Amino acid sequence: MSTPVVASPPVPLKKRSGPATHNYSKERKVGEGTYAVVYLGHQVTTGREIAIKEIKTGIFKDGLDMSALREVKYLQELRHPNVIELVDVFSTPHNLNLVLELLPCDLEVLIKDKEVVFTMGDIKSWMLMTLRGIHHCHRNFILHRDLKPNNLLIAPDGQLKIADFGLARALGNPNEDLSSNVVTRWYRAPELLFGAKHYTGAIDMWSIGIIFAELMLRVPYLPGKDDVDQLDVTFKALGTPTEQIWPNVSSLPMYNALTVYAQPSRQELRNRFSAATEKALDLMIMLTQLDPSRRCDSTRALLHDFFTELPRPTEPRDLPKKSIKKEEPDAKRRKI
Amino acid sequence: MISLLTPEEEATYLDFYSNNIIKTCNFFKMPTQVKLTAASFFKKFYLVNSVMEYHPKNILYTCVFLAAKSENYFISIDSFVRALQGTEAAHILDLEFIVLQSLKFTLLVHHPVRPLYGFFLDFQAVLLHPEPVMYDVSVDTLGNLYNRAKDWLNEHAVTSDVTFLFTPPQIALAAMYDTDKRITDRYLKRKFLKEDKEKLNVIKEGDEEQPDQNTEPQNEESEKQGVVKEESETNSHHNIKLHTQREHYETLVRTIRKCIKIAKEVKPTTREESKEIDKKCFFALNPKKLIDKRIKRLALEEK
Known part of the structure; x- marks a missing residue:
């Protein structure tokens, strides 16, 4: 007779959502600039439409591009209905990705x-x-x-x-x-x-x-x-x-x-x-x-x-x- | 077994390197803003990483390089690396992204230097105008206080943990307070307690001019009663106001004192000490080297 074991489900430590990479899909390329490529995509968990600005790294002699750094620096600080929202930032091995709200x-x-x-x-x-x-x-x-x-x-x-x-x-x-x-x-x-x-x-x-x-x-x-x-x-x-x-x-x-x-x-x-x-x-x-x-x-x-x-x-x-x-x-x- | 660093050793080790940030920035004649931001990046990096994963030397240079870019003081990687010994461009560029990631892409840092300058201006407004409040305090005295407070910040705030525990204006006031307690305290009292009689009158008048805005104008009949009530209310209101002012003042002074205490707790790290830790760290970073060494020794023993 097996004694019923009441296995308490393991309490998840503060749930670590997987790498942000998996949370966003890149679907369609919509534009390319000197230092970035813009894709349309979705936030997988919510289905929200988003734009991903993929910033090329490793192609500039002096490392990360200044404009990209500025953009990250200031958008991180600003939250306002009339300023574009920086939803997330994540990195893939060679790119810095800014997840922005989609503004068509x-x-x-x-x-x-x-x-x-x-x-x-x-x-x-x-x-x-x-x-x-x-x-x-x-x-x-x-x-x-x-x-x-x-x-x-x-x-x-x-x-x-x-x-x-x-x-x-x-x-x-x-x-x-x-x-x-x-x-x-x-x-x-x-x-x-x-x-x-x-x-x-x-x-x-x-x-x-x-x-x-x-x-x-x-x-x-x-x-x-x-x-x-x-x-x-x-x-x-x-x-x-x-x-x-x-x-x-x-x-x-x-x-x-x-x-x-x-x-x-x-x-x-x-x-x-x-x-x-x-x-x-x-x-x-x-x-x-x-x-x-x-x-x-x-x-x-x-x-x-x-x-x-x-x-x-x-x-x-x-x-x-x-x-x-x-x-x-x-x-x-x-x-x- | 590799003997790993204890948290204390790691902290000592980092303190040693924090000082190198200042040296590096001074060497390149970078503005204070870059120096402070670089130090902040460095500290934040090691909140989530360990010196046993990333050796502080190149992280330090990377932080300086990134901070310079973030603060609009661009320096090309070539001229940066040329001046540093034993570091290649690739070392820094490879780490740049990792540092940025560890900072959670947050680059804006607020430093105590700007509020310090603000206080320098406000000290003048409060203590010198319309006429000097302290017989021995002039613009020069305050300018001198300001300069010494700046030195204080460089010496104590950059490397200690206070930036994680207090707001930039609090740290700025701590620098002022510890540099010249008498003047700073007078300023705070004037600011918070309206210590002078003259000032008290100003408050009273002000209060009477704008009667409590919460009491809505009632109908005309009760207006007369209202006036009487208002007067006594203004009085008790005033007492409460004085009381809260005192509380604010006391809380602030307590906070400042705590800040000073923590800022000064940092012990200077000696070179010998950090060399010792550096040795330990070397094997933690390169466990294979330790294994090789052990194997060699074992092989020797067998012979």
Whole structure:
């Protein structure tokens, strides 16, 4: 007779989920950059769709790439509905893998999609989400340094999320010199164009101002052909900075008052942005102040009257989506 | 049997190498920020790994290299390795990923130096403006205090465990407090206890100006009673406030003292001591060498 042995199930020590590698599937390659390949996949346990940024290691002479390190460093610190979520990080023998939430669309795609109509409510909603995201970065003393429509991603539920922290850096040590060679040219603030070695969150605010303009115009606002042209284009649109409107500007390393353009009049701006209300223009002017110390910060921008006047910002889920493209009928046919 | 290192030996050994981080960073003239981050990486690495798995020498260099990149003070691997003896680029690059993994990919480290600078500024605001509070304290005195507190941090905070146990501002205050207790204590008292009469008045006025926000304006009839009540409430409120202020102050001073005590507990490790441990460690890292040695000895004995 065997005595019934009541085998108590072994109490698992703090369950160690297997190597993270097995928790994610890489299914489809969707993009390849200089230092990373992006795959679509799923989180196996939850079935959640995710994107995996596989960072190549061992191909660079100096080890892990700086942008990859920056991206990991700052995304680890930030959790906000309007900042891309870093779900996990894991390593395979030769790669560093960033598991990011899947964000299928971006603002650039929408701006270029001429079949999509933007209402002022839509623009307000995107601006609000962008500002909330950047406010979160700035209050954690992190500069993004590469804001542009292409880096503002859109989640399936319509939420806008700031992505690509490859150029981000911490702010706050006044002794350190910063590089002025940051931000994609069209969205680069004048102090950067003049080679400033010390700057603040105001450079991100400028980018947001230019994006605001682009959302209304549906074409890039200040498309400079090269760095010199960028100065010209910028000042033609917004006036050449002088000592009067921007004290000490002439002491910046690369300052030169090429051609002196006058400041645009209010009426001139009204004509340029025919859809903008007076409040919208006010906000735009505050965001595109040439003097960074006069430019408004994220707090003041978020509290601006533009966001409380009608129309209300569109609910994220009701925001315009990418129109069905011409290639899509194929896909449809296949389904039928 | 291989005799393994005891936890104490391992700790002593690591202390010895922590000091080398500072030497290495100083050699490359790296900013303080890099030095502190490298030291933090190194300590964190050995929270989850053992010196018997990874020898600290190359881990140390890897931490410095990675910290330099993470803190925007890039140095190419070639010029880095050229300056170090007996280390090849591959040694460091192979370990870089392992270190990053052990850090759980967390690269941002908050150090006490920034809050220390903040306190230096606030000491000036609180102790010198609008007029000096202490007859013998000037900007120079505070500047001197700040510099010595920085040295204190380099000497005690980088290598000890305090960074795991206290917040960066607490450590910064500990440095100030241990450097000059009199000035720091005066600052804390002014900050927390509003010690001066003048200051007390300021509080009172402030309280009266914004009556307790919790008491909702009731209907007009009870308003008169309300005023009387409010006054006495403000008074007891004020007492409670003073009491909690005192508690805050005392808790903080206790915390700071504890921090100082722990920071200073680290004993300097002698070279001889760590050499001894190094020998033991060598066989733990290379068990095969020990076996070979034993076999050789056995073979000799048989003869």
